[in-house]
Amino acid sequence: MIRYDQALERLLAHARRLPGESRSPVDAMGRALARDVISPMDLPSFDHAAMDGYALCAREPLAAGSEHAVAGSQAAGDAARESLGSACEIMTGARLPVGLDAVIAVERTQLLAHAGDGTPARIRLLDTLAAGYNVRYAGSDVAKGAVVAVAGTRIEPALVMLLAALGVTSVEVVRQPRVAIIGTGKELLADPTQPLADEQIHHSNGPYLRAAFGAAGAKVLSCETLDDTASHYREAVRRARDAGADLIVSTGAVSMGRYDFVPEALQALGAELLFHKVAMRPGKPVLAATLGDDTLVLALPGTPMAVAVGFRFFAEPVLRAWAGQGREPMLHAVLDTPQQPKPGLRHFLRAKLTQDAEGRLHADVLSRQQPFRIQPFAEANAWVALAEDVGDCAPGMLVEIASLHAGQALSVGSTTATNK
Template identity: 70%
Template sequence: MIGYEQALERLMAHARQLPAERCARSAALGRVLASDVISPMALPSFDHAAMDGYALNASQPCEAGSEHVVIGSQAAGDKAQSSSGMAWEIMTGAHLPDGLNAVVPVERTQLLETRADGAPQRIRLLDRLEQGANVRYAGSDVAEGRTVITAGTRIEPAHVMLLAALGVATVAVVRAPRVAVIATGKELQPDPTQPLVPGQIYGSNGPYLVAALAAAGAQVLSCDTVDDTADTYADAIQRAHRAGADVIISTGAVSMGRYDFVPDTLRALGAELLFHKVAMRPGKPLLAARLANGTLVMALPGTPMAVAVGFRFFVVPVLRAMRGQATERPLYAVLDAPQQSKPGLCHFLRATVTQDREGRLHAHVLSRPQPFRMEPFVQADVWVVLPENAGECLAGSMVLIAGLQPGALFAEMSQMPQEAAS
C-alpha cells in the first residue's frame, strides 16, 4: 500500500501537457490557453470622451464662469474632426476632436445660446476644468504588445470580453483530454427507462463521471457498462485505446474479491501498474496503470464516494496537468467539530462551509460518512482532507479543504451563509 502523496506524485510523473490547437473565440469558453495572448492593438485605440458633455482645450485650465463657443458636435462612431481649438459638443465614447483634451459634463455647464436646429452654440462652465478631465486616453487600458492573458489560463467570460475588444478572433488552446469511462458490474442497469429486475441497481458512477469530466474540461469519448468478466473489460479498454483516449477511468472490480479482475486484466494487456491500494479512506483499492502507448488508466473502486474521491484527488490533477493548468492552490478552513482519524490513512470527509464576519471559512463535517451514501455528497460544499498523521483533530483546528469541483468553491462563497465571528 502506498501513501496518498506518494501515489499522486507517481501518477503525475506520467501526466503530460497535450498539444495545442487553434480555437475560435466563440468556442473558447472553458478552454485553457496554450500560449500567451499578446495585445495586437492599444485599448482604447483613440482618445475619447468618458461622458456626454463638451470637449475643450484645457492645456491652460478653463476657469469656472468662462464662456465658450461650440462649433460642432461629435458622436460615437464619427471620424475625428479638427477643432481649431474651439469647444465641441461630444457624446460618450466619441473621438476627441484634434486639439481638445478635456471634457466637461453637460450637467456642469449652463447653456447660453442655441442654433436654429437646437444645437448648442455657447456655454458657460460651472466648475474649473483641467486637462485630461473625463478623457479616456488611447492605451490607458491595454498597451499594444502587452501580454494580456497568460498561457495556462482557463478562459472565462471576462477573458472573452477582452479578446473581443482587441479583435482577437482565434486563440491557441490546449487540446481537451479525451477520456473513456467504463463501469463494471452485472448488477448495473445503465438505462433509466428500463425497470429493475431483482438484484439490479441503476448505474450512477458512469453518469457522475461523465458530468464531472465535462465540468473539468475533458472530452468524454464513451461511457460503457460491462459485466463482471475480464474479457468484456479488456474489450472495453481496447476500444477506448483505439478511440484515442488519453485517460481511461473504470469503476469496480479492483479490490481483492473473486470478481475483482482489473489488476490481472491490465497486466495481461501489457500495462505498467503504477500503484495499487492507497492509504486513504474512502477508495483504498484504487489502482493506476499506464498502457504501452502512454494512456493512463485509473481503476476506481465501485462505491460512489470512492469514485468521487478518486476523481477529485487523482483524476482532476492529471486533467489539469494535461490542460497546462497550474496545481490548485490550497485552501484552509476552521474545523467546527472534533474529528478522530485512523492513523496511517488519509481521510476525505464531506463537509459544508460557512464564512464568519472576519472572512474565515468554517468546515462542518457531515455525519454518517458511509461511502455508499450519496445524499450527503449532494448536501456538501467541500471535501475536508485529513492527512495520514492527523490523529485527533480538535475543534478550531485548521484543515485543508477542496471544492467538490476545482474552482467551484470560489463561485459558491458569495452565497454562503454567514456566522457570527468567533
C-alpha cells in the same frame, strides 16, 4: 501502499500538456489557452470622451466661471475632426477632436446661448478643468503588445468579451482530453428505464463520471457497463485505447477479492503499474497505470464516494496538468465538528461551508460519511481534506478544504470563494 501525495506525483509525471488547436474564443469556452494571447492593438484604440459634455483644450487649467464658444458636435462613431480653437459638444465614447484634451460633464456647465440650429453656442464652466479630465486614453485598458492572458488560462465569458474588443478571432487552446469510462459489476443495471431485478442496482458511477468529466471540459468517448469478466474488461480497454482515449477510468474489481480482476487484466495488456493502494479514505484500493502509448488508466473502487474522491483528487489534477495549469491551491476553513481520523490515512470528508460575521469560512463535516452514501454528497458544498498525521481534530482548528469539483465556485451560502 503509498501516501496520497506520492501517488499523485507519480500520476502527474505522466500527464504532459496536450497539444493545441485553433478555435474562436466563443467556441473555446471552458478550454485552456495553449499559448499566451498578445494584444494586437491598443484598447481603447483612440482617445475618447468618458461622458457626455464638452471637449476643450486645457493644457493650462481653465477656471470655473470661464466662458467658451462652442463649435460643432462629435458623436461616437464620427470620424476624427480638427478643433477650431473652441469647445466642442461631445458624446460618451466619441473621439476627441484634434487639439482638445479634456472633457467637462454637461451637468457641470451652464448653457449661455444657442446657435441658429438650436445647438449649443456658448457655455460657462462650473468647475475648474485640467488636461485629461474625463478622457479615456488609447491603450489605457490594454496596450498593444501586452500579454492579455497567459497559457493555461481557462476561457470564460469575461475573457471572450476582452478578446472580442481586441478583434481576436482565433486562439490556440489545449485539445480536449478524451476519456473512456468502464463500469464493472454484473449487479449493475445500465438502462434506468428497465425494472431492477432483486439482485441488481442502478449504475450511478457511470452517469456521475460522464457528467463530471463533461463539466470539467473533457470529451467522453464512451461509457460502458460490463459484467465481472476479465476478458470483457481487457476488450473494453483495447477499444478505448484504439478510440484514442487519453484516460481510461474504470470502477470496481480493483481490490483483493476473487472477482477483482483489474490488476491482472491490465498486466496482461502490458500496462506499467504506477501504484495500487493509497493510504486514503475512501478509495484506498485505487490503481493507476500507463499503457505503452501514453494512455493513462485510473481504476477506482466501485463504491460511489470512492469514485467521487478518485475523480476529484486524481482525475481532476490530471486534467489540470494536461491543460498546462498549475497545482490547484487548497483553501482553509475553521473546523466546526470534531474528527478522529484513523492515523496513517488521508481522509476526504464531505462538508458544508458557512461564513461567520468576520468573513471566516467554517466547515461542518456531515454525518453519515460511509462511502456508499450518496445523499450527503449531494447535500455537501465542499471537501475537507485531513492529512495522514493530523491526529485528533478539535473544533476551531484550520483544515484544508476544496470545492466539490475543481474550477467550480466554492459555495458558501450567499457568498463564494473560488479555486483557481
